[in-house]
Amino acid sequence: MINLYPEIRRRAERLKPQRCVVSYATDEALLKALTIVKKKGLVTEPIFIGPRKLPGMHDFRQSTSMYASAQMAHECCIRQEADLIIQGHEKRQQFIASHLEGGFLDQKSVYLAAFYDHNRKQTFFAIDPLVAVTPTLENRIKQLETVTPFLKHIFRRKIYAAALAPIETVNPKLPATVTAAILAQMSVRHQFGKFLQVTGPLDIDCALSKVAAQRKGVESKKSGNFDLYILPDTNSSYFFSTFLKYIGKVPTIGVLLAADRHLLLNSAPLTISERVAEITLGLVAYNFSRK
Numbered sequence: 001m002i003n004l005y006p007e008i009r010r011r012a013e014r015l016k017p018q019r020c021v022v023s024y025a026t027d028e029a030l031l032k033a034l035t036i037v038k039k040k041g042l043v044t045e046p047i048f049i050g051p052r053k054l055p056g057m058h059d060f061r062q063s064t065s066m067y068a069s070a071q072m073a074h075e076c077c078i079r080q081e082a083d084l085i086i087q088g089h090e091k092r093q094q095f096i097a098s099h100l101e102g103g104f105l106d107q108k109s110v111y112l113a114a115f116y117d118h119n120r121k122q123t124f125f126a127i128d129p130l131v132a133v134t135p136t137l138e139n140r141i142k143q144l145e146t147v148t149p150f151l152k153h154i155f156r157r158k159i160y161a162a163a164l165a166p167i168e169t170v171n172p173k174l175p176a177t178v179t180a181a182i183l184a185q186m187s188v189r190h191q192f193g194k195f196l197q198v199t200g201p202l203d204i205d206c207a208l209s210k211v212a213a214q215r216k217g218v219e220s221k222k223s224g225n226f227d228l229y230i231l232p233d234t235n236s237s238y239f240f241s242t243f244l245k246y247i248g249k250v251p252t253i254g255v256l257l258a259a260d261r262h263l264l265l266n267s268a269p270l271t272i273s274e275r276v277a278e279i280t281l282g283l284v285a286y287n288f289s290r291k
Helices: 004-010 029-037 066-078 092-101 137-155 174-186 202-210 208-216 236-249 272-289
Strands: 020-023 048-049 057-063 086-087 110-117 123-129 159-165 196-202 228-230 251-257 262-264
Touching: 004 123, 004 137, 004 272, 020 029, 020 066, 020 272, 029 272, 048 066, 066 086, 066 202, 086 092, 086 272, 110 137, 110 236, 110 272, 123 137, 123 236, 137 159, 137 174, 137 196, 137 228, 137 251, 137 272, 159 202, 174 196, 196 202, 202 208, 202 272, 236 251, 251 272, 262 272
Parallel strands: 020 048, 020 086, 048 057, 086 262, 123 228, 159 196, 159 228
Antiparallel strands: 110 123, 110 251, 251 262
16 A cells, blocks of 8 residues: 555564554544554554544544644643544644644654655655744754654665755845755765755756756756755745646655654545555654654
């Protein structure tokens, strides 16, 4: 069911069963995906919190409020009843806000989207600044410090990242170009370690197409073949992901990485197999954070 994401599948092969809790659980498709994951031995019996019990929900706890459901899920983790929180049908920002208030998330938290490239038969990722909607340079550095060790665990090799901006040259009037250039220089000096190489600033054409990069005179050996895309803000992240998913037909999943626990967001309509892959990604991320 997760053949589209071979790197994630390999990291999940030896995982011990983890515990998860679903906040405001009203989605039958999610329930089916969890059933599959449980049969694979990746999770124990999930905890479901929501307004009404659905068939198949063995450990159910009632809550009629979206906010209260998120708080109850948070408390399940504090009591060590669950390792991974999965968003149900709450509004995304309300769900995130409730965990920010509870100290579950901080400014190092970052949404990591995973895409599957059918041509390369390989997974690539993108950083979405979901918690810090308009991230500062400091936010960016902290997010890369969170993401880099995890991607090193996934790929087991050097990671090549593109720092995206509106144009491919540095312009002081466009802060995203300056931030991208600084991140690139920091990677040259190994400030993120020796396993991350950032190229930037790059516009979307140069990042996704070697032909476009050559036409614009941009030297980038990894154009069209980056492992990670660092997006400048939430709006650009939304359009990047939406274009790939609905126009490019690229399978898309993701996980919200936090300091010591992680959240799965109900971010977009997913097939059952994509939902299984997303839950697996969250479990791999949690297991890595425990090491």
